[in-house]
Amino acid sequence: MSHLVAPSLLAADFRRLDRAIELVNTSEADWFHLDVMDGRFVPNISFGQFIVEQIAAEASKYVDVHLMIEDPVRYVESFARAGATGITVHAEACTHLHRVIQVIRESGAKAGVALNPHTPVNVLDHVIEDLDLVLIMTVNPGFGGQKFIYHSLEKVRQTAELIAVRNSRAIIEVDGGIGLQNAQKVLEAGARVLVAGSAVFGADDPAAVIRDLKAIAPN
Numbered sequence: 001m002s003h004l005v006a007p008s009l010l011a012a013d014f015r016r017l018d019r020a021i022e023l024v025n026t027s028e029a030d031w032f033h034l035d036v037m038d039g040r041f042v043p044n045i046s047f048g049q050f051i052v053e054q055i056a057a058e059a060s061k062y063v064d065v066h067l068m069i070e071d072p073v074r075y076v077e078s079f080a081r082a083g084a085t086g087i088t089v090h091a092e093a094c095t096h097l098h099r100v101i102q103v104i105r106e107s108g109a110k111a112g113v114a115l116n117p118h119t120p121v122n123v124l125d126h127v128i129e130d131l132d133l134v135l136i137m138t139v140n141p142g143f144g145g146q147k148f149i150y151h152s153l154e155k156v157r158q159t160a161e162l163i164a165v166r167n168s169r170a171i172i173e174v175d176g177g178i179g180l181q182n183a184q185k186v187l188e189a190g191a192r193v194l195v196a197g198s199a200v201f202g203a204d205d206p207a208a209v210i211r212d213l214k215a216i217a218p219n
C-alpha cells in the first residue's frame with residue numbers, strides 16, 4: 001500500500017486559512033494534520049475545537065487531529081464532534097491510556113497514540129491491538145520547523161516490528177522535520193503517513209512539494 005501525505009496546517013498562513021484548506025483539498029495530499037497545543041503539555045498554544053470545526057467543515061479529506069494536551073480524555077468527545085476523523089493522544093499525557101483509547105473509539109474516531117522522542121515503544125505493548133495509528137514524534141512536540149531527530153528511525157523500525165508481531169492494523173505516522181530530504185528513509189523504516197508542515201507551507205509551491213512527497217518510492 002502506498003504512503004499518505006498529511007500537511008500540517010500549523011505552518012500555514014492563518015490569515016488566509018481558506019486558501020490553505022483549498023490547497024490541501026485540491027492537492028495530492030491525503031489528510032489534514034491539525035496540531036492542538038495547550039501551553040501545558042507543550043510550551044506552545046495553537047488552537048482548539050472551534051478552529052478544528054471550521055477547518056473540518058471545509059475539508060474534503062481525512063481530518064487527523066494531534067492532541068498535544070494534558071489529560072486529553074476530557075476533550076475527546078468534543079474533538080470528535082468538531083469533525084475529527086482520527087484523534088491521536090500522547091501516551092505521556094494519559095495516566096489511563098488504555099481507557100482513553102476506548103473513549104476515542106467510542107466517539108467514532110480512529111484511535112492514535114503519539115510517542116515523544118524519549119518514550120520507548122514498549123509503552124504500546126498492551127494497547128497496540130486497539131490502535132489504528134501510532135505517531136512517532138521525530139522532533140520534540142510544540143513547534144513547527146524543527147530539525148528531524150535521526151534516532152527516531154530506529155523507533156519507527158521497532159514500532160513496525162511490534163505491529164507485525166502482534167498483527168495490529170495500526171499504521172505508523174511520523175511528525176516533525178519531515179521533508180523531501182528524509183521522507184524516503186522514514187518510509188523505508190516502516191512509516192506510512194508523512195506529516196509535513198514547514199516543508200509544505202514554507203515552499204513557494206506547496207502543491208508541488210506534496211506531489212513530490214507522494215512520488216517518493218521506498219526501495
Ligand code: DX5
Pocket residue numbers: 008010011033035066139140141142143144145146175176177178195196197198199
Ligand atoms: C510539532 C507538530 C507538527 C509540526 C510539524 O509539535 O506536531 O505536526 O507542525 O511541523 P514541521 O513539519 O515543520 O516539523
Ligand code: ZN
Pocket residue numbers: 008033034035066175195
Ligand atoms: Zn503534529
